[in-house]
Amino acid sequence: MALDVLIAEDEPSILESLDFILKRAGWSIASVTDGEAALAALKRLKPRVLVLDVMLPKRSGFEVLKQIRADELTRDLPVLILTAKGRRRTAARLKSSGQTGS
Template identity: 70%
Template sequence: MSVDVLIAEDEPSILDSLEFIFRRAGWSISSVADGEAAIAAVGETAPRVLVLDVMLPKRSGFEVLKHIRSQARTAGLPVLMLTAKGQQQDRRTAEALGANGFVTKPYSNAEVVDAVRKLMGGTA
Protein backbone atom coordinates (compact mmCIF):
# COMPACT_ATOMS: atom_id res chain seq x y z
CA MET A 1 0.00 0.00 0.00
CA SER A 2 1.46 3.32 -1.04
CA VAL A 3 0.36 6.65 0.45
CA ASP A 4 1.16 10.24 -0.37
CA VAL A 5 1.77 11.41 3.20
CA LEU A 6 2.69 9.49 6.35
CA ILE A 7 2.12 11.52 9.51
CA ALA A 8 3.99 10.66 12.73
CA GLU A 9 2.36 12.76 15.45
CA ASP A 10 1.29 11.76 18.97
CA GLU A 11 -0.92 14.74 19.83
CA PRO A 12 -4.48 13.73 18.79
CA SER A 13 -5.72 17.25 18.02
CA ILE A 14 -2.70 18.04 15.83
CA LEU A 15 -2.97 14.66 14.11
CA ASP A 16 -6.67 15.18 13.39
CA SER A 17 -5.93 18.62 11.96
CA LEU A 18 -3.12 17.35 9.73
CA GLU A 19 -5.21 14.42 8.49
CA PHE A 20 -8.04 16.78 7.62
CA ILE A 21 -5.98 19.35 5.73
CA PHE A 22 -3.97 16.74 3.81
CA ARG A 23 -7.11 14.88 2.76
CA ARG A 24 -8.65 18.18 1.71
CA ALA A 25 -5.52 18.80 -0.40
CA GLY A 26 -6.31 15.52 -2.19
CA TRP A 27 -3.61 13.28 -0.73
CA SER A 28 -3.91 9.76 0.59
CA ILE A 29 -2.60 9.56 4.13
CA SER A 30 -1.62 7.19 6.86
CA SER A 31 -0.74 8.09 10.42
CA VAL A 32 1.06 6.71 13.45
CA ALA A 33 1.52 7.99 16.99
CA ASP A 34 5.02 6.86 17.99
CA GLY A 35 8.52 6.59 16.60
CA GLU A 36 8.69 2.80 16.35
CA ALA A 37 5.40 2.72 14.44
CA ALA A 38 6.76 5.45 12.14
CA ILE A 39 9.77 3.33 11.18
CA ALA A 40 7.54 0.30 10.52
CA ALA A 41 4.99 2.36 8.56
CA VAL A 42 7.64 3.90 6.29
CA GLY A 43 8.50 0.38 5.15
CA GLU A 44 4.88 -0.72 4.82
CA THR A 45 3.32 2.33 3.15
CA ALA A 46 6.21 3.71 1.03
CA PRO A 47 5.05 7.32 1.51
CA ARG A 48 5.96 10.14 -0.87
CA VAL A 49 6.58 12.40 2.16
CA LEU A 50 6.95 11.79 5.90
CA VAL A 51 5.64 14.49 8.24
CA LEU A 52 7.55 13.79 11.45
CA ASP A 53 7.09 15.35 14.88
CA VAL A 54 10.28 15.80 16.90
CA MET A 55 8.77 14.68 20.22
CA LEU A 56 7.31 11.18 19.86
CA PRO A 57 6.98 8.31 22.33
CA LYS A 58 9.16 5.17 22.02
CA ARG A 59 11.59 6.81 19.55
CA SER A 60 12.04 10.52 18.98
CA GLY A 61 11.61 12.10 15.58
CA PHE A 62 15.40 12.51 15.50
CA GLU A 63 15.92 8.78 16.05
CA VAL A 64 13.36 8.00 13.34
CA LEU A 65 15.03 10.40 10.90
CA LYS A 66 18.48 8.96 11.65
CA HIS A 67 17.17 5.43 11.02
CA ILE A 68 15.45 6.40 7.76
CA ARG A 69 18.58 8.09 6.45
CA SER A 70 20.71 5.04 7.35
CA GLN A 71 18.62 2.66 5.18
CA ALA A 72 19.32 2.56 1.44
CA ARG A 73 15.64 2.05 0.63
CA THR A 74 14.45 5.11 2.56
CA ALA A 75 17.49 7.39 2.55
CA GLY A 76 15.97 9.69 -0.07
CA LEU A 77 12.49 9.95 1.48
CA PRO A 78 11.48 13.63 1.84
CA VAL A 79 10.96 14.41 5.54
CA LEU A 80 9.16 17.46 6.92
CA MET A 81 9.90 17.96 10.60
CA LEU A 82 7.41 19.53 12.99
CA THR A 83 9.26 21.49 15.67
CA ALA A 84 8.05 23.45 18.67
CA LYS A 85 8.22 27.22 18.46
CA GLY A 86 11.53 28.63 19.63
CA GLN A 87 13.43 25.34 19.50
CA GLN A 88 16.33 26.38 17.27
CA GLN A 89 18.46 23.49 18.54
CA ASP A 90 15.81 21.04 17.31
CA ARG A 91 15.99 22.59 13.88
CA ARG A 92 19.80 22.42 13.79
CA THR A 93 19.74 18.78 14.90
CA ALA A 94 17.13 17.88 12.28
CA GLU A 95 19.14 19.65 9.55
CA ALA A 96 22.26 17.74 10.58
CA LEU A 97 20.34 14.46 10.37
CA GLY A 98 19.03 15.25 6.89
CA ALA A 99 15.53 16.73 7.26
CA ASN A 100 14.25 18.30 4.03
CA GLY A 101 11.99 20.92 5.57
CA PHE A 102 10.59 22.34 8.77
CA VAL A 103 7.31 23.68 10.03
CA THR A 104 7.17 25.31 13.44
CA LYS A 105 4.17 24.69 15.68
CA PRO A 106 1.82 26.46 15.74
CA TYR A 107 1.59 26.59 11.95
CA SER A 108 -1.05 27.69 9.48
CA ASN A 109 -2.82 25.05 7.39
CA ALA A 110 -1.58 26.69 4.19
CA GLU A 111 2.00 26.68 5.47
CA VAL A 112 2.09 22.94 6.16
CA VAL A 113 0.28 22.01 2.93
CA ASP A 114 2.66 24.21 0.92
CA ALA A 115 5.66 22.62 2.64
CA VAL A 116 4.46 19.10 1.78
CA ARG A 117 3.59 20.10 -1.78
CA LYS A 118 7.12 21.51 -2.20
CA LEU A 119 8.68 18.26 -0.96
CA MET A 120 6.54 16.35 -3.47
CA GLY A 121 8.05 18.44 -6.24
CA GLY A 122 5.12 20.79 -6.54
CA THR A 123 2.61 18.10 -7.53
CA ALA A 124 -0.74 17.57 -5.87
Protein backbone atom coordinates in the same frame (compact mmCIF):
# COMPACT_ATOMS: atom_id res chain seq x y z
CA MET B 1 -2.16 2.64 -4.92
CA ALA B 2 0.88 4.04 -3.13
CA LEU B 3 0.34 6.15 -0.05
CA ASP B 4 0.94 9.90 -0.36
CA VAL B 5 1.59 10.99 3.22
CA LEU B 6 2.45 9.20 6.46
CA ILE B 7 1.93 11.32 9.56
CA ALA B 8 3.80 10.46 12.75
CA GLU B 9 2.18 12.53 15.48
CA ASP B 10 1.08 11.58 18.99
CA GLU B 11 -1.18 14.54 19.80
CA PRO B 12 -4.68 13.52 18.59
CA SER B 13 -5.92 17.10 18.20
CA ILE B 14 -2.99 18.10 16.01
CA LEU B 15 -3.27 14.87 14.04
CA GLU B 16 -6.93 15.60 13.48
CA SER B 17 -6.19 18.98 11.90
CA LEU B 18 -3.35 17.66 9.77
CA ASP B 19 -5.43 14.76 8.59
CA PHE B 20 -8.30 17.06 7.66
CA ILE B 21 -6.15 19.59 5.77
CA LEU B 22 -4.14 17.05 3.81
CA LYS B 23 -7.14 14.86 2.92
CA ARG B 24 -9.01 17.94 1.80
CA ALA B 25 -6.09 18.76 -0.52
CA GLY B 26 -6.60 15.36 -2.10
CA TRP B 27 -3.80 13.32 -0.55
CA SER B 28 -4.10 9.81 0.74
CA ILE B 29 -3.16 9.69 4.43
CA ALA B 30 -2.07 7.18 7.05
CA SER B 31 -1.01 7.98 10.59
CA VAL B 32 0.97 6.49 13.45
CA THR B 33 1.51 7.79 16.99
CA ASP B 34 5.03 6.72 17.91
CA GLY B 35 8.54 6.48 16.45
CA GLU B 36 8.73 2.72 16.21
CA ALA B 37 5.40 2.47 14.44
CA ALA B 38 6.59 5.18 12.04
CA LEU B 39 9.62 3.12 10.97
CA ALA B 40 7.52 -0.03 10.56
CA ALA B 41 4.82 1.80 8.57
CA LEU B 42 7.43 3.38 6.27
CA LYS B 43 8.62 -0.06 5.14
CA ARG B 44 5.11 -1.40 4.73
CA LEU B 45 3.31 1.55 3.18
CA LYS B 46 6.14 3.29 1.28
CA PRO B 47 4.67 6.82 1.46
CA ARG B 48 5.83 9.61 -0.84
CA VAL B 49 6.24 12.06 2.09
CA LEU B 50 6.64 11.68 5.83
CA VAL B 51 5.33 14.30 8.26
CA LEU B 52 7.30 13.71 11.43
CA ASP B 53 6.78 15.13 14.90
CA VAL B 54 10.00 15.57 16.90
CA MET B 55 8.57 14.70 20.33
CA LEU B 56 7.35 11.16 19.82
CA PRO B 57 7.06 8.29 22.29
CA LYS B 58 9.32 5.21 22.05
CA ARG B 59 11.64 6.75 19.47
CA SER B 60 12.04 10.47 18.98
CA GLY B 61 11.74 12.20 15.61
CA PHE B 62 15.51 12.66 15.66
CA GLU B 63 16.11 8.93 15.90
CA VAL B 64 13.53 8.13 13.27
CA LEU B 65 15.09 10.63 10.86
CA LYS B 66 18.56 9.18 11.46
CA GLN B 67 17.32 5.68 10.67
CA ILE B 68 15.64 6.90 7.52
CA ARG B 69 18.78 8.58 6.27
CA ALA B 70 20.92 5.56 7.11
CA ASP B 71 18.68 3.17 5.16
CA GLU B 72 19.34 2.81 1.42
CA LEU B 73 15.61 2.39 0.71
CA THR B 74 14.39 5.50 2.52
CA ARG B 75 17.43 7.77 2.16
CA ASP B 76 15.78 10.12 -0.35
CA LEU B 77 12.33 10.25 1.27
CA PRO B 78 11.15 13.85 1.78
CA VAL B 79 10.50 14.42 5.48
CA LEU B 80 8.56 17.37 6.91
CA ILE B 81 9.48 17.99 10.51
CA LEU B 82 6.86 19.21 12.97
CA THR B 83 8.25 20.92 15.99
CA ALA B 84 6.70 23.20 18.54
CA LYS B 85 10.06 24.52 19.57
CA GLY B 86 11.21 26.15 16.35
CA ARG B 87 14.59 26.86 17.86
CA ARG B 88 17.93 27.20 16.18
CA ARG B 89 19.28 24.44 18.36
CA THR B 90 16.56 22.07 17.20
CA ALA B 91 17.29 22.99 13.59
CA ALA B 92 20.97 22.26 14.10
CA ARG B 93 20.17 18.90 15.63
CA LEU B 94 17.89 18.11 12.72
CA LYS B 95 20.57 19.04 10.19
CA SER B 96 22.99 16.68 11.90
CA SER B 97 20.29 14.00 11.85
CA GLY B 98 19.92 14.37 8.10
CA GLN B 99 17.24 16.99 7.48
CA THR B 100 17.97 18.68 4.16
CA GLY B 101 15.36 21.38 3.57
CA SER B 102 14.35 23.97 6.16
